[in-house]
Amino acid sequence: MYVDKSIDEIRTSLDNQEVTGKQLFKEAIDKAKEMQPIYNSFVTILDEYQQTKGKTVLNEIPYALKDNFSTKNILTTGSSNILKNYVPVYDATAYRKLKEAGAVLVGKTVLDELAMGGTGTTAHTGIVRNPWDKTRLIGGSSAGSAAAVALGIVPFALGSDTGDSIRKPASFGGVVGFKPTYGRISRYGLFAFASSLDHVGTFTRNVKDTAYVVDVLKGQDEKDMTTLPDDSISYVDMLENEIKGKKLFYIKEACDIENYSDSSDEELLETLKNFHDKLDQLRKIGFEIEGVSIDKNLLNAIYPAYMTISCAEATSNNANLTGIQFGPRGEGKSINDIMFDARTKGFSELIKRRFILGSYILQKENQEKLFLNAGRIRRMIVDKINELFQTYDGMIMPTSGGIAPKFGDKTDQLSDRYLILENHMAIGNFGGFPSITIPSGFVNHMPIGINLTGRVKEDGEVLNMAYKMEEILGMKNIVAKGEKHV
Amino acid sequence: MYKVVIGLEVHCELKSNSKNFSGAANQYSSDPNTHVATVDLGLPGILPVINEEAVRKSLMIALAMNCEIPSYLIFDRKNYFYPDLPKGYQITQMHHPVGTNGYVMINVDGEDKKVLIHDTHLEEDTASLDHFGNFSLIDYNRCGVPLLETVTEPCLHSAKEAIAFLEALRSIFLYTDTSDARSDMGQMRCDVNVSLMEENAKELGTKVEMKNINSFNNVKLAIEYEIKRQTEILEQGGKILQETRRFDTEDMCTYSMRSKVDAIDYKYFIEPNIPPVKITSKWLEQIKKEIPKLQYERIQEYMTEYGLSRYDATILVKEKSTAEYFEKALQEGGDPKLVANWITSIILGHINKYEISMEEIFVTPKMLIDLIQMVSDGKISSKQGKEVLYQALQEEKEPIKIVEESGMKQIGDDNEILKLCNEVLEEQPQAIEQYKKGRTNILDFLVGQVMKKTKGQANPATTRTTMKEEIERR
Numbered sequence: 001m002y003v004d005k006s007i008d009e010i011r012t013s014l015d016n017q018e019v020t021g022k023q024l025f026k027e028a029i030d031k032a033k034e035m036q037p038i039y040n041s042f043v044t045i046l047d048e049y050q051q052t053k054g055k056t057v058l059n060e061i062p063y064a065l066k067d068n069f070s071t072k073n074i075l076t077t078g079s080s081n082i083l084k085n086y087v088p089v090y091d092a093t094a095y096r097k098l099k100e101a102g103a104v105l106v107g108k109t110v111l112d113e114l115a116m117g118g119t120g121t122t123a124h125t126g127i128v129r130n131p132w133d134k135t136r137l138i139g140g141s142s143a144g145s146a147a148a149v150a151l152g153i154v155p156f157a158l159g160s161d162t163g164d165s166i167r168k169p170a171s172f173g174g175v176v177g178f179k180p181t182y183g184r185i186s187r188y189g190l191f192a193f194a195s196s197l198d199h200v201g202t203f204t205r206n207v208k209d210t211a212y213v214v215d216v217l218k219g220q221d222e223k224d225m226t227t228l229p230d231d232s233i234s235y236v237d238m239l240e241n242e243i244k245g246k247k248l249f250y251i252k253e254a255c256d257i258e259n260y261s262d263s264s265d266e267e268l269l270e271t272l273k274n275f276h277d278k279l280d281q282l283r284k285i286g287f288e289i290e291g292v293s294i295d296k297n298l299l300n301a302i303y304p305a306y307m308t309i310s311c312a313e314a315t316s317n318n319a320n321l322t323g324i325q326f327g328p329r330g331e332g333k334s335i336n337d338i339m340f341d342a343r344t345k346g347f348s349e350l351i352k353r354r355f356i357l358g359s360y361i362l363q364k365e366n367q368e369k370l371f372l373n374a375g376r377i378r379r380m381i382v383d384k385i386n387e388l389f390q391t392y393d394g395m396i397m398p399t400s401g402g403i404a405p406k407f408g409d410k411t412d413q414l415s416d417r418y419l420i421l422e423n424h425m426a427i428g429n430f431g432g433f434p435s436i437t438i439p440s441g442f443v444n445h446m447p448i449g450i451n452l453t454g455r456v457k458e459d460g461e462v463l464n465m466a467y468k469m470e471e472i473l474g475m476k477n478i479v480a481k482g483e484k485h486v
Numbered sequence: 487m488y489k490v491v492i493g494l495e496v497h498c499e500l501k502s503n504s505k506n507f508s509g510a511a512n513q514y515s516s517d518p519n520t521h522v523a524t525v526d527l528g529l530p531g532i533l534p535v536i537n538e539e540a541v542r543k544s545l546m547i548a549l550a551m552n553c554e555i556p557s558y559l560i561f562d563r564k565n566y567f568y569p570d571l572p573k574g575y576q577i578t579q580m581h582h583p584v585g586t587n588g589y590v591m592i593n594v595d596g597e598d599k600k601v602l603i604h605d606t607h608l609e610e611d612t613a614s615l616d617h618f619g620n621f622s623l624i625d626y627n628r629c630g631v632p633l634l635e636t637v638t639e640p641c642l643h644s645a646k647e648a649i650a651f652l653e654a655l656r657s658i659f660l661y662t663d664t665s666d667a668r669s670d671m672g673q674m675r676c677d678v679n680v681s682l683m684e685e686n687a688k689e690l691g692t693k694v695e696m697k698n699i700n701s702f703n704n705v706k707l708a709i710e711y712e713i714k715r716q717t718e719i720l721e722q723g724g725k726i727l728q729e730t731r732r733f734d735t736e737d738m739c740t741y742s743m744r745s746k747v748d749a750i751d752y753k754y755f756i757e758p759n760i761p762p763v764k765i766t767s768k769w770l771e772q773i774k775k776e777i778p779k780l781q782y783e784r785i786q787e788y789m790t791e792y793g794l795s796r797y798d799a800t801i802l803v804k805e806k807s808t809a810e811y812f813e814k815a816l817q818e819g820g821d822p823k824l825v826a827n828w829i830t831s832i833i834l835g836h837i838n839k840y841e842i843s844m845e846e847i848f849v850t851p852k853m854l855i856d857l858i859q860m861v862s863d864g865k866i867s868s869k870q871g872k873e874v875l876y877q878a879l880q881e882e883k884e885p886i887k888i889v890e891e892s893g894m895k896q897i898g899d900d901n902e903i904l905k906l907c908n909e910v911l912e913e914q915p916q917a918i919e920q921y922k923k924g925r926t927n928i929l930d931f932l933v934g935q936v937m938k939k940t941k942g943q944a945n946p947a948t949t950r951t952t953m954k955e956e957i958e959r960r
Contacts, residue, residue: 070531078530090524092531189531196758224533225760313758316565319574320528324624335569335622362565362753371755 003028003062004152004479007209014060021060021104025049028062028106031153035482039129039151041144043067044075045107054102057212064148064157067108068115069095070189078191079111079123082321082328082346092189093221094158094200101216106154109144113348115160115193116314117141118168121407122350130172131480132446136404139169142203146173149203152479156213157203162193163306164399164425166201167437171449172404174439174478176466178202178210180459182432183228185214186221194313197306197429205477207438207467211235214459228457238460239467244286246465248396248452249388250279252291253299254420255398267402268417271448274441275398278450281472282396287465289396294384296420301377303423306430308361308374315358321346382431385453394454394465397424399437403446425451434459436466439475447475488682488720490713491690492648493640494705495677496655497633498665499611500543505630506610507534507577512632514671518625526613526630528572533759536561540632541584541763543664544608546773547634548585550658550780551603555770556582558762559608564752569624570612578635580754582762583607590658591782592650596796601651602639609633614672628672634665640679640690645709652676652702657781661806669701676705680712682720691716692726696733696740708733711740784809792822801830807844808834815851824858832872836879848882849875857885864945870894894943900952903936903944907953910935911960921957929953 002010002019013019032045044067052060065071068078070088077083091099098105113122120128120143128143130136131150138147142159146169149157159166161179170177179201187198200217204210215235221227253259257272279289323329323342330341347355361370385395401421405411411418428435435453442448450473454462470476502512508525515521525532541559548555562580588603613629615622636655642648656674659665667674676699681691694712699705711733716726728746733739779787781803788799803809808829815825833854837844854875861871866889874894878885888894910932911918921928929950936949 068531070529076530083530086530088529088531090529187531188533191530194758223535225535226758312755316563316575316753316755319565319567320530320572322567322569322574324569325527325572326529336567339567339569359753362755364751364753367753367755 001027001152003031003154005155006206006477007057007061007155007204007212010061010155011057021052022049024060024062025104025106028154031151032107032148035151035153038134038483039131039147040126041109041128041147041151041153042107043077043079043110043123043125043144046074046105049104052102052104054100056101056216058098058216059102060104061102061156062104062106062154063098064107064109064145064154065095065105066111066115066142066145066157066159068111068160068191069108069158070191071095071105071108074105074108076108076191077124078114079125080113080321080346080351081124081348082323082342084124085328086326088189090189093186093223094217095189097217097219098158103216107148109142109148109157111143112141112165113351114191114314114318115141115162115165116310116351116354118164120144120147120169122348124348127407130404130446131482132174133404134483136406136446137172139172139404141165142169142177145203146170146175146177149173149175149205150480151482152205155204156209159201159203160190160193161199161201161429162197162310163423163429166199166203167399167425167428167435167449167451170203170437171399171439171447171451174447174449174475174480176202176204176207176210176436176438176470177449178204178214178436178463178466179428179434180214180218181228181434181457182429183224183226184434184457184459185217186219186224186227188221188223192313192317194310195317196313197310197426199429199432205479207436207463207470208236208239210436211239211463211467214463218459231457231460233460235460235463238464241464243465243468246287246394247392248282248287248289248394248465249292249392250275250289250396251299251420251424252293253296254416254424256291259416265402265417267443268421270443271398271400271402274443274448275450278440278473279396282469285468285472287469292388298377298381298384299420299424302381302426302430303419305374305377305381306423306426307357308370309378311354311358312361312371312374313358315355315362318355378430381427385427385431385433389455394452394462395427397451397453399425399449399451403443403448425453428453432456434462436462438466438470438473439478440473441475447478487685488691488717489685489687490643491640491681491683491693492642492644492709493679493693494636494638494642494648494651495679496636496652497611497675497677498636498655498659498667499673500540500632500634500665501663502537502539502543502632504537506537506540506608506632508630509535510630513627515627518623518627520627522626522629526572526626528574534577534757536760536763537632540608542773543662544584544606544632544634545765545770546662546777547636547658547664548588548606549770549774550662550777551585551588551590551606551636553585553588553603553606555585555765558582558764559584560762561608561757561760562754563757564609564754566750566752568612569622570615570629572613572626572629576610576612577757577760578609579607581756584634590651590654592647592654593782593785593796594644594647594650599647601647601654602641604637604639606634606636609635640681640693645706645713648678648709649702649706652705654782657803661778661780672700675700678705678708678712680709680716681726682713682716692728694726694728694740695730697730697743699733704733704735707738708740711738715740778806781806781809788822788826792816792826794822794826798826798830801834802826805844811844811851815854818852818855820851820855820858824862825854828854828858828875832875833879836876847879849878849885853878853885860885860889864948865889866894867942867946870942900948903948903952904956906936906939906944907932907949907956910939910953911956918957918960929957932957
């Protein structure tokens with residue numbers, strides 16, 4: 001078995017001709033098919049190997065792509081009924097770059113419908129299960145990509161991250177999840193959810209592999225006006241840089257155990273204990289880490305502001321799904337009836353709820369109070385973090401307040417744990433900050449993660465710090481065994 | 487009588503190689519769906535990329551209309567569902583348009599008027615729909631074509647003023663070469679708002695909007711119909727409903743489409759995929775330099791500096807190419823009034839007759855000046871000059887050559903004329919007698935005889951003077 005190894009190891013085996021690209025592809029699709037009945041990570045598993053001629057380290061390396069990247073002549077569903085038969089006519093820039101680099105696409109992975117949702121349970125093809133415990137969810141929206149990497153089907157996969165859609169499932173799956181600075185990787189061809197928050201990012205099993213993949217993906221794209229000018233540096237080359245004296249902060253209101261002294265939430269307490277233990281270990285290798293205070297009202301406003309902005313943008317971004325240009329044609333006497341029918345049948349209830357919210361938020365009489373205020377909150381939070389980044393090189397936080405929930409578990413959406421610990425990662429999307437989640441240990445035999453967020457454009461610095469942390473956290477290259485279908 | 491208040495919203499498609507936000511060609515084609523990119527179809531994952539040329543052209547128009555220009559352009563989304571709008575939203579400018587608070591000068595019946603411009607903004611055109619019995623067809627060729635929408639303040643007070651503004655606006659597009667502005671091809675379309683108010687009222691009356699009127703003449707008819715309709719309602723003590731009406735080109739009437747309560751909430755918000763476009767002062771200066779002298783300025787100049795009548799000046803500036811021809815002729819040393827006269831009386835007639843443009847005619851300004859000079863110098867008569875010009879335009883031949891080859895020249899030589907006069911007097915002794923008896927008008931007959939001998943080539947003025955002198959000497 002090679003596909004559950006690191007890119008460096010697979011590369012060596014390829015270069016030594018121990019294995020061919022075709023064999024790797026076969027290995028990956030066999031494993032994908034083997035795991036599919038239980039974990040359901042894929043919408044499409046490809047069956048034909050295409051010979052590659054890439055000149056990069058990724059040549060002949062198999063990978064998976066979230067099913068919201070446009071892939072010419074390959075079904076791309078957004079995990080929604082309204083696109084269930086949609087075959088794109090063009091390639092997303094990220095996909096094109098990987099193709100040119102020689103990487104081999106194995107399949108398209110399941111997401112929460114149209115990337116909206118954080119559970120991996122709302123796709124039109126059914127729920128995705130957690131490779132570490134099939135009674136638990138893997139999280140979303142990039143559920144299938146997280147599961148495929150966690151199961152060792154592929155060494156890397158692409159996802160998209162609008163609030164935490166890469167970094168949350170990465171922590172629930174015990175893998176590395178990274179979203180770079182907004183504009184570092186082109187969004188052209190990524191089905192838009194909330195354009196001002198959407199990021200293309202990666203899943204890998206170690207930080208160096210993340211750097212390999214991002215080195216290929218990054219760069220200015222004339223098709224995406226929001227892309228940054230090329231920084232012309234190799235993030236892989238920066239990994240070994242010295243980190244002694246790097247200063248990090250965590251938010252006391254969210255992370256101090258004293259804040260939860262009357263809580264009976266054992267899982268939360270254990271997660272926080274792991275977090276502080278790990279911070280101590282990181283201090284030993286030279287990181288300077290301290291807690292800072294941020295106004296709790298501001299922190300509590302992250303989630304509502306995120307929902308407000310993302311629902312509003314999503315309503316508009318998905319207005320192209322009418323069944324007129326493409327997709328299942330609705331029925332009806334008038335053109336409005338036809339579009340109405342297509343959208344009624346094509347979206348699940350959850351999506352319709354978000355669209356109705358978004359539409360309400362954008363209405364003339366509500367815009368000022370809801371949409372524009374949410375934008376102001378976003379700005380206040382980003383300003384606060386940027387102010388802290390004048391002193392600190394990064395923000396370090398527990399990715400989540402606990403392990404992956406069981407299907408059907410109810411959460412109190414107004415609790416501190418939910419409002420802050422489960423949703424702080426939207427800060428990375430608000431400000432377009434580079435942000436990475438790395439596995440940091442196990443609680444109740446399930447993986448948990450630590451999240452590191454850095455200054456805008458300092459993707460290389462964030463990967464460098466994460467790479468050094470990974471050595472200490474001791475969870476590098478872990479693979480979930482997964483249960484085979486019998 | 488009520489005071490009429492009119493505001494216009496004029497959409498004009500800009501010229502460019504590609505569409506406003508995609509790489510598809512911005513080109514009229516009768517073959518449907520031949521100029522379409524993925525972006526125009528609103529396929530999942532597409533992103534808009536702003537067309538710099540369209541921005542440049544819209545800035546040029548904004549400057550030509552004396553607008554304030556923001557330091558950053560920002561684009562917004564206008565959200566609504568319609569099959570001609572594949573993305574489900576139109577990219578337009580709501581909050582920071584290319585130009586605001588400008589004005590355009592017009593002249594109506596000899597009086598100058600400043601038409602105030604609320605704003606002008608850059609957006610994308612929609613697809614075009616063809617409706618048949620129980621189905622409709624969509625042509626995406628037009629979808630995404632850069633469209634500049636210019637909105638006036640409600641400051642126009644008659645159909646005549648509205649048309650004068652539309653013509654002035656069209657001339658700005660044509661003079662700056664930013665659009666062909668052809669309403670017959672849908673490149674220029676107009677929404678018209680009309681309201682009536684009591685002569686001394688302080689507040690505007692209730693406005694009625696008429697959408698998408700596609701010719702200047704229909705704008706005029708729609709306004710006139712609306713004034714009549716609203717006047718009748720008000721005179722009967724009725725109230726005007728705030729609504730959108732459709733102008734029907736079959737019966738020239740307007741019909742209600744939807745009332746204000748059904749007005750669509752477009753849920754405008756900033757387009758997140760287009761970062762603010764910085765407008766540097768350097769860029770603006772450069773664009774300013776590229777704006778040619780416009781129609782209104784040229785009319786002023788022709789009247790005050792060259793002493794032309796408003797009528798002639800207006801004819802000369804109607805097309806930029808004519809104005810340029812005229813000015814070039816002046817640079818060649820032509821007399822403004824004479825040049826204007828030759829252009830308006832002969833050259834424009836020729837152009838209209840053959841439906842060609844000024845650029846297509848063979849006679850250059852230099853040739854015209856040479857011809858006018860020959861007439862002024864008395865080398866040929868002005869009647870001959872006109873014939874030569876017609877011939878030059880028709881046969882594409884240099885006027886000087888025509889004169890030389892036909893042997894056409896005016897006999898201006900004094901000795902030659904003297905000799906001819908005496909010849910005629912020898913032949914007509916009885917005419918001398920009659921002249922002496924006081925029938926002085928016989929002189930015309932004698933001059934005519936000289937002309938006959940010379941086939942009209944003798945200079946009539948010289949002939950007349952010489953003949954008079956000779957007859958009196960006898």
